[in-house]
Amino acid sequence: MSEIKNWRNFRLYVITAADCHPGRELIQVMEQTLIGGADMLQLRNKTGSKREVLEQAKALRELTSKYGVPFIVNDHPDIALEAEADGVHLGQEDMPIAEARQRLGSGKIIGISTQCVEQALAAQAAGADYIGAGPVFPTRTKPDRAAVTTEYIRQAAEAVSIPVVAIGGITPDNAETVLAAGAKRLCAVSAIVGSEDPAAVCLALRKTIAAAGGWQKRLITLNGLAHPTSASRLDELIHLLGQGEKRLVAELDGTVVPRSQWARTLLSEGAKLELVHFVGGG
Amino acid sequence: MLNATPRSHMDASATRGHSEDKPISERYSRQIAFAPIGERGQKRLASATVLIVGCGALGASLAQHMVRAGVGRVIIADRDYVEPSNLQRQVLFDESDARAALPKAAAAAEKLRRINSEIHIEAHVMHVGIDNVWRLTEDADLVLDGTDNTGTRLLLSDVCFQLGIPFVYGGVVGSRGMSALLLPDTTACLRCLIGNEDAAGETEGCDTAGVLSPVVEFVASLQAVEALKWLSGNGAEVRKSWLSADLWSFGVTEAALPNPSPGCLHCAPGRLRRRCDERKEQSASMTRYYTPPIVLCGRNSVQVTLEAPLSTDQAEAALKANPAAKLTRNRYLLKAEWENGESLVYFPDGRVLVQGTTDADRALALCKRLYHQPSRT
Numbered sequence: 286m287s288e289i290k291n292w293r294n295f296r297l298y299v300i301t302a303a304d305c306h307p308g309r310e311l312i313q314v315m316e317q318t319l320i321g322g323a324d325m326l327q328l329r330n331k332t333g334s335k336r337e338v339l340e341q342a343k344a345l346r347e348l349t350s351k352y353g354v355p356f357i358v359n360d361h362p363d364i365a366l367e368a369e370a371d372g373v374h375l376g377q378e379d380m381p382i383a384e385a386r387q388r389l390g391s392g393k394i395i396g397i398s399t400q401c402v403e404q405a406l407a408a409q410a411a412g413a414d415y416i417g418a419g420p421v422f423p424t425r426t427k428p429d430r431a432a433v434t435t436e437y438i439r440q441a442a443e444a445v446s447i448p449v450v451a452i453g454g455i456t457p458d459n460a461e462t463v464l465a466a467g468a469k470r471l472c473a474v475s476a477i478v479g480s481e482d483p484a485a486v487c488l489a490l491r492k493t494i495a496a497a498g499g500w501q502k503r504l505i506t507l508n509g510l511a512h513p514t515s516a517s518r519l520d521e522l523i524h525l526l527g528q529g530e531k532r533l534v535a536e537l538d539g540t541v542v543p544r545s546q547w548a549r550t551l552l553s554e555g556a557k558l559e560l561v562h563f564v565g566g567g
Numbered sequence: 568m569l570n571a572t573p574r575s576h577m578d579a580s581a582t583r584g585h586s587e588d589k590p591i592s593e594r595y596s597r598q599i600a601f602a603p604i605g606e607r608g609q610k611r612l613a614s615a616t617v618l619i620v621g622c623g624a625l626g627a628s629l630a631q632h633m634v635r636a637g638v639g640r641v642i643i644a645d646r647d648y649v650e651p652s653n654l655q656r657q658v659l660f661d662e663s664d665a666r667a668a669l670p671k672a673a674a675a676a677e678k679l680r681r682i683n684s685e686i687h688i689e690a691h692v693m694h695v696g697i698d699n700v701w702r703l704t705e706d707a708d709l710v711l712d713g714t715d716n717t718g719t720r721l722l723l724s725d726v727c728f729q730l731g732i733p734f735v736y737g738g739v740v741g742s743r744g745m746s747a748l749l750l751p752d753t754t755a756c757l758r759c760l761i762g763n764e765d766a767a768g769e770t771e772g773c774d775t776a777g778v779l780s781p782v783v784e785f786v787a788s789l790q791a792v793e794a795l796k797w798l799s800g801n802g803a804e805v806r807k808s809w810l811s812a813d814l815w816s817f818g819v820t821e822a823a824l825p826n827p828s829p830g831c832l833h834c835a836p837g838r839l840r841r842r843c844d845e846r847k848e849q850s851a852s853m854t855r856y857y858t859p860p861i862v863l864c865g866r867n868s869v870q871v872t873l874e875a876p877l878s879t880d881q882a883e884a885a886l887k888a889n890p891a892a893k894l895t896r897n898r899y900l901l902k903a904e905w906e907n908g909e910s911l912v913y914f915p916d917g918r919v920l921v922q923g924t925t926d927a928d929r930a931l932a933l934c935k936r937l938y939h940q941p942s943r944t
Contacts, residue, residue: 532717532767534745534760534809536822541809543755543828544762559820561811563761564738564745565770566778567625567715 292355292371292394293415293525294515295325296494297487298450298472300359301345302329305479312344314478319352321487323477325450327374329359342368357396362388372396372414377404382411398452400433402440409445416445417472420453421463425475427453435466442467446520446529446548457489464497469515505556512558520547523560532563594683595637608799609637615798616640618707620695620723622671623647624778625737626713627659628787629794633711634679636795640687641679644703645672645713646694646870647920648900648912656780668912670899692899694861694870694918695719700726709797711790712736715772718764724749724757728833733797733805737790741776742815744786747824748793748805754824756834760809774866782814868922869930876917877937885939892936909933 299318306314315326326349330338342358346368349356357372358365362385365373372394373385385395398417399405408416418441423432432453441449451463452472460471471490480486502513505522516522519542523529535542536559542550552558599609617638619626622645633641649657649664649671657671664674676690693699695714704710704726712735714720720736727734728751736757737746749757761767789810796804808821827834861870877885879901886892892903904910909923911933919937921930 530768532761532770534811534822536809536820540823541755541760541825543759543825544766545759545828545831546825559811559822561745561820562743563717563770564740564743564811565715565717565720566738566740566773566776567621567623567713 292325293448295355295448295450296470297323297490298325298327298452298470299323299477299487300327300329300472300474301341302474302478305475311341312348314483315345316348317483318477318487319348319354321477321484322491323354323487325355325357327357327359328370329374329474331359335361335364339364339367342370346370355394357394365389365393374398374417382408382413386412396450399441400430401437402444405441405445405449409447413447415448415450416441417452418449418468419451419472421451422454422459424454435463435468438463438466438468442469446518446524448524455490457486457493460490460493461497464494469494503552503554503556505552505554505558507558508560514552517551518548519550519552519558522552522558523547526560528560532565534561534563535559536561594685598636603801603804604795604799608801611800612637612795612798613639615708616642616706617709617711617794617798618642618644618704619711619713620644620703620719621713621715622659622675623653623713623715624656624658624773624780624783625739625787625790626711627657627671627675628784629711629713629737629791630675630679631658631682632787632791633794634683634686634688636791637683638686638794638798640689640706642689642691642703642707643672643675644691644693644695645670645675646692646918647671648902649674656778656783658784667897668895668900668902669897670914673899692914693916694872695722697722704730704732707732709733709735709794711794712738717761717770721758721764725833727751728756733793735790735793737786739778739782739786740771740773742779742782743811743813744782744789745809745811746786746789746793747809748790748797748807749824750805750807751834752827752836754807754834755826755828756831758833759828759831760825772866779814782812785812785814862925862927866922867925868920869924869927871919871921871930871934873917873919873934873937876915877913879913879915882913882937885937888939889936903936911936913937 301311301315303311328342328345330341342364346356355371357374358370359374360379362373374396375385376398382395394414396415396417397408397413399408405416418438420427420430420432421435421438438451448470450470450472451468455463455471455473456476471494477483477486502515504511504513514522516525519535538557595609598604599606615638617633619629622630622643630641630643648668649660651665653660654665659675659678670692672690672692676688679688700722709732710723710727712720724734731751734749736749793805807824809824810821812819827836829835882901886894886903891905895902901913912920919934921933924930
């Protein structure tokens with residue numbers, strides 16, 4: 286569970302791939318993605334020395350802070366800590382989530398790549414803050430992986446309440462298909478940083494996400510205050526609020542919603558919600 | 568289990584059966600004058616049995632309400648003993664109870680008998696768990712929640728829904744309180760409403776967040792009035808809502824209780840009728856919720872249950888051999904305190920409350936001192 290406010294509202298996640306833009310500086314390319322509207326950024330450098338990765342991490346941390354965008358480091362909790370990144374992203378073959386959590390503490394974001402529902406559920410149970418789901422399409426970033434297809438995006442979106450970000454071969458041309466399958470957050474790598482105009486690609490992707498409704502927020506009343514939210518279900522909202530680990534009583538439009546029903550309870554425009562901590566003393 | 572009710576009181580309770588022949592005593596005149604109760608309701612109260620689990624702040628206040636109102640049989644179960652920090656809000660206890668480290672159930676029973684000698688009061692100094700909850704609950708017409716932890720509440724909710732009796736939840740912390748009457752075949756059970764044991768972390772307790780005495784009385788009153796409705800034959804009048812209040816900032820909200828959840832093991836519609844025969848099976852499957860030693864959150868205590876109980880004399884002899892221990896003994900328990908702040912309280916039913924640690928291993932190590940063989944010369 287992360288302390289970074291509202292990071293779960295991200296919609297367009299961009300990952301570095303320096304080999305996609307030979308001759309252009311990493312920082313300049315990544316700044317273009319932020320200008321275009323990327324709202325989550327990951328440093329992925331599988332070939333550089335630790336020292337090089339750390340230097341890049343520090344530079345990207347400075348850049349993302351300027352734009353108020355969360356910054357994630359692939360694989361290296363120690364580098365994430367030293368560069369004051371917001372979290373790490375793990376692969377299925379990397380260290381277990383529990384170990385990463387132990388190193389990073391509860392305040393950092395931990396994401397993990399998943400290829401099937403079992404992995405998605407396991408990640409959520411192990412305390413992951415978000416999952417990557419993919420590759421949706423064959424991609425040259427991960428040439429050895431078979432595509433999971435949009436079917437898995439649909440399944441993952443239903444199976445877990447933590448944010449799901451669709452990744453792998455996503456471009457402005459196929460983004461609509463992925464969103465139609467239930468994705469709310471997209472991640473693109475080569476389509477963005479390999480382009481001549483990363484900002485324009487990001488803008489195009491954001492427009493597609495917005496058209497699919499991913500940017501629309503419902504206005505609900507939460508504990509008496511107006512609260513715009515991108516969550517469509519009660520369990521999503523509670524996770525977005527960072528309250529997933531708390532024992533809460535949820536009262537929606539005047540009736541208590543059993544905890545077992547949270548994942549099946551839709552939040553409609555104008556809903557009145559009271560979330561109160563269960564009181565346990567005697 | 569140690570039944571703290573002296574034999575004479577048990578015998579006195581035999582007169583309860585005659586209460587219908589005697590004129591209702593003057594004692595209840597103001598309650599009888601309240602039309603929805605009347606003489607008829609008062610008689611029903613006299614023949615009712617209520618179980619109060621936990622006799623701390625809520626439990627003591629609840630017990631007082633039930634005994635003063637004339638509920639014929641009041642069963643109290645509590646695992647703890649009176650400490651000075653209880654006196655700010657636990658209305659049945661006083662300084663001498665704390666000095667004597669009397670078990671709460673026993674100290675409460677003594678006070679309650681002085682308040683109303685007509686009531687059959689049964690006090691159990693015990694940890695309520697899966698091994699004893701059925702026996703404790705089977706005679707009750709209603710269960711009042713005076714507990715301080717989610718695990719016991721969920722267990723009581725499960726059992727009440729299996730037996731088809733109302734469970735009146737109440738909780739307090741800081742200046743906040745909540746209460747609801749959960750009714751089998753009518754409302755969802757507590758497990759559906761707040762999730763299983765592992766659905767979330769333990770909530771803030773009174774030990775960490777404090778608690779105000781008026782909040783205790785407010786919530787106990789909410790619980791007691793629903794109990795009186797139910798037990799006096801006014802079951803149709805019970806409040807069917809979950810009430811949350813903060814008395815400091817002052818706000819009260821009420822939300823309707825949802826229907827039983829289809830598919831719930833405990834409250835699904837129609838499950839109740841099929842249940843009586845299955846009870847034993849169910850209780851066996853529920854043992855997974857009971858895992859000693861139990862770390863009592865926020866209380867810096869661990870509860871250990873010995874495999875075979877020792878006599879209090881055996882325990883005392885063993886602890887005496889440990890010269891650093893300061894011993895206090897009363898008829899219910901034996902307390903040993905060490906200079907480093909650790910202490911243990913031994914109950915003759917084999918239960919040990921180890922204080923000054925939240926480490927189960929350390930607690931078990933201290934319990935080994937109960938088995939120390941005094942060297943003989």
